[in-house]
Each structure stands twice: as structure tokens, then as C-alpha cells.
Amino acid sequence: MNYDVKPNPLSSTEYPAGFRFPELKIGSIPIGFPCIQAALSGVSDWAERQIARRHGASATISEVMLDEFIVSVTRGKKARRFLRCEEDDHPVGAQLMGVAPEEFTAAARRVLDWGFDWIDINFGCPVKKILGRHRGGFHLCQPEMALAIVRSVRDAVPADVPVSIKMRRGLDDSQESREKFFRIFDGARELGIRVFTIHPRTVLQRYAGTSDWTFLRELREYAPDVTILGSGDLFTAMDCVRMMHETGINGVTIARGAIGNPWIFSDLRELAAGRPLPPPPTLAEQRAVIEEHFALAVELYGEKRAAFNMKKFCIKYAQRHPEFESVREAFIRFHTREQLTAVLDEWYK
Numbered sequence: 228m229n230y231d232v233k234p235n236p237l238s239s240t241e242y243p244a245g246f247r248f249p250e251l252k253i254g255s256i257p258i259g260f261p262c263i264q265a266a267l268s269g270v271s272d273w274a275e276r277q278i279a280r281r282h283g284a285s286a287t288i289s290e291v292m293l294d295e296f297i298v299s300v301t302r303g304k305k306a307r308r309f310l311r312c313e314e315d316d317h318p319v320g321a322q323l324m325g326v327a328p329e330e331f332t333a334a335a336r337r338v339l340d341w342g343f344d345w346i347d348i349n350f351g352c353p354v355k356k357i358l359g360r361h362r363g364g365f366h367l368c369q370p371e372m373a374l375a376i377v378r379s380v381r382d383a384v385p386a387d388v389p390v391s392i393k394m395r396r397g398l399d400d401s402q403e404s405r406e407k408f409f410r411i412f413d414g415a416r417e418l419g420i421r422v423f424t425i426h427p428r429t430v431l432q433r434y435a436g437t438s439d440w441t442f443l444r445e446l447r448e449y450a451p452d453v454t455i456l457g458s459g460d461l462f463t464a465m466d467c468v469r470m471m472h473e474t475g476i477n478g479v480t481i482a483r484g485a486i487g488n489p490w491i492f493s494d495l496r497e498l499a500a501g502r503p504l505p506p507p508p509t510l511a512e513q514r515a516v517i518e519e520h521f522a523l524a525v526e527l528y529g530e531k532r533a534a535f536n537m538k539k540f541c542i543k544y545a546q547r548h549p550e551f552e553s554v555r556e557a558f559i560r561f562h563t564r565e566q567l568t569a570v571l572d573e574w575y576k
Contacts, residue, residue, distance in 0.1 A: 242465070243472040248499045251478040252454065253286070253345055253422050254389025256318050260285040261478030262467060262495050264485055265424075265458055266322035266347065266393070267291070268354075273311040274523035275540070276319065278516065279485060283492035286318040288480070291349055293362075294325030294334035308527055312342035322393065324349040324362050327372075328379035335380045335390075345389040346380055350411070351426055353395065353433040364430035368398045370410040377415050391422035393458075396442050399431045412446075416453060424480050426458040434483075443474035456480050464494035464504065487543020489516065507547065514575035517544050521567060534562050541567075548574065 251261035264271060264279035264287040271279075276287040292309060300306045312319060321343035325331050335346045350373055352363025366373040381390050392415055397404030412423065427442040428434070438459030447455055455476045461467050462484040470479055485491055494504055508516070520540060524533035541558035548554040557570045 242468065242498065246468060246472045249471070249477055251285070253318065253320070253391065255387050256286075256344055256389060258286050258318060258478070260496065260499065261456075261471070262492060263288065263456065263478065263480045264492075265480035265482035266320075266349070267482050267486075268352070270482075270486060270539070272308070272524075272527065272536075273313075273316070274520060274527050276316065277523050278489045278520050279492060280316070281519075282489035283496045284481075284485075284489075286320070287316070288320040288322050288347055289338075289343065291322050291324050291352065291363075292334070292338070294323050294330040297323070297334035297337050298330050306341075310338065310341040310343075311527065316342075318344045320345045320347045320391065322347040322349050323380075324352060324357070325376075326361050328375045331376050332379045332383040335384050339384060339388060345391060346384060347391045347393055347424070348377060348380060349393050351393045351395045351424075351430070353428075353430045358430070364395055364398065367395065367404065367407060367411065367430060370407050370414065373411045374414040374418070377411075377420060378418050381418050381420065389422060390420055391424060392420055393424040393426070395426045395428055395430050396439065397429050399429050404429065412450070416450065420453075422454045422456070424456040424458055428459055440470060440474055443470070443476050447475040454478075458482060460484075462488075462491075464491055464498055467491075467495050468498060487540055487546060510548070510575045513544060513547060514571050517541065517567075517571065517575075521564070525564070530564055534564070534567065537567075550574070 249261050251258040262285055264276055264284040266288040268291040271288060271290045279287055321338035323331060323334050323346060349363050350366045357363040358365045377392065384390065397408045425443060425446060427439040443455065443457050456478045457470045457474060457476045458480045461470065461479055461481050467479045470476065481491060490508055497505055521533060521537055524537055528536060538558060542555050545551050545554040545558055554574045557574060561567045561570055
């Protein structure tokens with residue numbers, strides 16, 4: 228998956244006059260500050276969610292989990308890695324992806340048993356392998372199956388447990404795709420769904436070009452009775468402010484923009500408090516967060532796998548370094564805690 232940062236040309240450093248941060252709720256769950264760490268496969272694990280929460284994310288969502296995996300997994304080491312949910316994680320949602328209603332239903336019940344607060348249904352993943360297996364964004368081309376999944380999950384979990392849906396604005400830019408989007412959107416509302424996360428790119432766009440924020444504004448005006456969260460091209464705190472201000476949505480979920488940049492959450496809280504953006508984190512502050520993140524990953528995976536898993540994060544952390552290319556190459560080569568410490572000693576003095 229391409230996690231490259233590409234600024235939205237609509238972004239601005241000018242704070243919009245009169246803007247006020249809305250208070251956010253996910254169904255019956257009070258969230259407050261309208262900024263959530265989004266679900267990303269292979270990224271938003273427990274360690275990443277902890278880092279996001281410690282920097283100001285008001286809620287988080289698990290990495291995307293296949294329903295058949297959740298149904299089949301035991302309560303062993305693998306389950307504890309993917310389904311870990313601690314007291315200080317709340318509120319936290321579990322994002323599920325799959326093919327048919329039956330396994331979605333069983334998986335939804337299982338993640339609630341593990342302590343997650345709400346269910347998020349993925350109808351947006353654009354990865355080719357996922358689409359080829361009729362999962363994720365593929366459901367946007369089959370409204371009947373999509374709504375059967377929504378109905379089964381909504382009926383299977385307690386009424387006070389929120390169910391939300393992550394969608395893109397269609398499979399492609401055709402009128403047929405648009406009509407199918409609204410058949411799913413309206414049908415889900417009729418089934419009692421009141422929270423939608425919308426990435427306003429099409430599935431076939433993947434991450435190319437810029438996301439169409441005007442679609443969020445259109446949807447907000449079309450359905451003022453539901454909670455709409457925005458996603459797509461949120462790489463700075465000001466991007467988040469601009470999206471909420473220009474579209475009127477209820478909040479944002481930050482995905483790619485938070486990888487190696489947990490400061491986006493604290494920056495956004497500074498703006499919400501009426502203060503100017505703080506200066507960028509110093510090298511010492513960056514090092515402290517990298518070490519903290521690695522320690523959490525070791526706790527979750529053990530040192531060997533943590534070192535492998537941290538590479539993608541460290542490469543993103545390196546983007547803030549004045550000698551990014553050299554630091555990135557050094558991070559690519561580390562395989563142990565000692566080697567990571569050596570990189571930090573050399574480049575983050």
C-alpha cells in the first residue's frame with residue numbers, strides 16, 4: 228500500500244475565522260475532541276494506537292482485521308497481538324473486513340468480547356488483492372450484499388454498541404457507482420447506522436490525485452441527521468481544520484498523515500485551544516518518541532519482529548530529520564535494538 232505523503236492543494240496555513248471544533252460522539256460513546264486515529268492495515272496496531280493516544284488522539288481504531296481470521300483465531304499469542312485492548316485504550320473501535328454476513332457477525336461478537344467499544348465495517352479498502360477476494364471496497368459495487376452485512380452486524384450486537392461504516396465515494400467516477408454508493412448509504416441509515424467515515428476518493432483511485440472534499444460537503448448537506456467523519460489528505464493539523472470548516476463534517480480520522488507523525492494530534496489540540504502551532508519537535512523529542520514506540524512494539528511482538536515492524540514507522544519518522552535520506556537508509560538497515568540505538572546515537576544527538 229502506498230503511504231506516501233502528498234499535500235492537498237486545498238491546504239492552507241491560514242486558520243479560518245470563526246471556526247469552532249465540534250464535539251464528537253460515536254453513537255452512544257462520547258468522544259469529545261473530533262480527531263481519531265484511523266484504521267490502517269499493518270499500521271494501527273496496539274503500539275501505534277498507544278502513541279497516537281499519548282499525543283492527543285481522542286479515540287483510535289484497530290488495524291483492519293479479516294472476519295475469518297477473528298473467527299478462527301485462538302486466545303493465544305496471535306490473538307493477543309491483534310486483539311489487544313487495555314483499560315487506557317478506550318474508546319477504541321475494531322474495523323472488520325470480509326465477504327459475507329455470517330463471518331462478519333461472528334467476528335463482531337468476538338471483538339466485543341475482547342473489549343472493543345464499537346464495530347467499524349470496512350467498505351473502502353482499495354488494495355487489488357482485497358478487491359479480487361470480494362472484500363473492502365468491492366462491496367461498493369454490490370449494494371445488496373453490503374446491506375446484508377450491515378443488517379447482520381447491527382442485529383447481532385447489543386443496541387447500545389455503535390456500528391459505523393468506512394466507505395469511499397464509489398468504485399469509480401461513473402454515475403452507476405454514485406447511485407450504488409447512495410443505495411448503500413441510505414440503506415444503512417434505514418438500518419440504524421448513524422456514523423460514517425468517508426474517504427472521498429474512488430476505490431480505483433486508490434491514493435492517486437487529491438481527495439474530493441466537495442463530496443463530503445455534499446454528503447453533509449444531504450444527510451444532516453448522521454455523524455460523518457472525513458478521511459483523505461490529512462497530513463497537517465491545518466488540513467484537519469480546513470476539512471471540517473469547508474465541509475461541515477463532525478470530525479476527522481487521520482490515517483497516513485499520522486504514520487511517523489503523532490504530533491499531528493497534539494498540534495490539532497493546540498489549535499483547538501486557540502494557541503498557535505508549536506514549533507516542530509526537536510531531534511531529542513523525536514528520538515524519545517521513536518524509543519517509546521519501539522518499546523511498545525517489543526512488548527507487543529518481541530524484539531525480532533518489533534525491529535522488522537518498526538522500519539516503516541522509522542522511515543516516516545525520518546522525514547522530519549534535516550538529513551532525511553541518510554537517516555532513512557540507516558533505519559532500513561537496522562535489525563536489533565542495539566542497531567536502532569546506534570542509529571539514534573548517530574543521527575538524533
